[in-house]
Amino acid sequence: DILQNGKNYVLNYEKEQKKRWKVNSGFKVGHNNILGYYIEITLRTLRDIPKVPEEYIERQTLKNAKRYTTSELKKLEEKIVRAEEQINELEYEVFSTIRDKVVEKTINILETAKNIAYIDVLACFAEIAEKNNYCRPKMNNGDTIVIKGGRHPVVEQINISDRFIPNDCYLDTNKEQVLIITGPNMAGKSTYLRQVALICIIAQMGCFVPAKAIL
Structure with missing residues (x-):
């Protein structure tokens, strides 16, 4: 559920924080490969906030904004990352199982492919012969x-x-x-x-x- 609805969880968190600080713009939750998930607040919006909460940990200062993280946002990110890792592990497990079964049946698969190719050639011969007299x-x-x-x-x-x-x-x-x-x-x-x-x-x-x- 966290993997499929991870973006919704992040959006809901963003809405909660906006509602908490009574802001509609200049406040968003973003993501990049370096910081992961972060809260970005423009300098203009920061002036309207009486005081940045202590749980907001500053991560990066930009020209017109600052980026923060919180323990709650970190936990949310960890859940999403863990879910992705679990999905990847399951996918690899399924892939490995299928691969091993294919290896076991390699001779049968090759023989079947050979027979299908033979039938395909004969079918093409018949179709061309009938079509072109x-x-x-x-x-x-x-x-x-x-x-x-x-x-x-x-x-x-x-x-x-x-x-x-x-x-x-x-x-x-x-x-x-x-x-x-x-x-x-x-x-x-x-x-x-x-x-x-x-x-x-x-x-x-x-x-x-x-x-x-x-x-």
């Missing part, structure tokens, strides 16, 4: 690459205004070992090369591919 590749042990209506998986997403034109590809180990690709700059030669490579890699990953068919 990918086809299921037919895998074989032959020496040919047959791609019909192949598309670059990245470039076709960028060309929103211009529809990506699909391309075929046929390569084998006999008469079709080499393809000569010609065209002006920015015609898409490099895109075509990367497209063929990506389709082959994606197929080997176990994912559907951006093409009408791959044999």
Whole structure:
């Protein structure tokens, strides 16, 4: 309660002191890292107070004000500080308990994370394939690459205004070992090369591919 309502306790103490000395301004309870909580009274307000009470212990003199503390204010500060320390101790205790339990289950957590990642990849494969009309590749042990209506998986997403034109590809180990690709700059030669490579890699990953068919 003291931690949550500490500021209210301080404000109430300030109101009590103001009421005690019948002042409305030039009197406040403040806080800094050096003095902690203190009572600050301006010199002008001090002139209106007949005599500073003996329980007011002077801590600091400023140009236009003086700062004091009292045993009651010190006790209030000690309660607030002690409450903060207790909260920190409890937080660390809870953190340590959770940390130790996590360490005990490290292998299980890593295995679970691995399985979740695997499921996540498969789910992404399925979503992309359905969304972009990918086809299921037919895998074989032959020496040919047959791609019909192949598309670059990245470039076709960028060309929103211009529809990506699909391309075929046929390569084998006999008469079709080499393809000569010609065209002006920015015609898409490099895109075509990367497209063929990506389709082959994606197929080997176990994912559907951006093409009408791959044999």
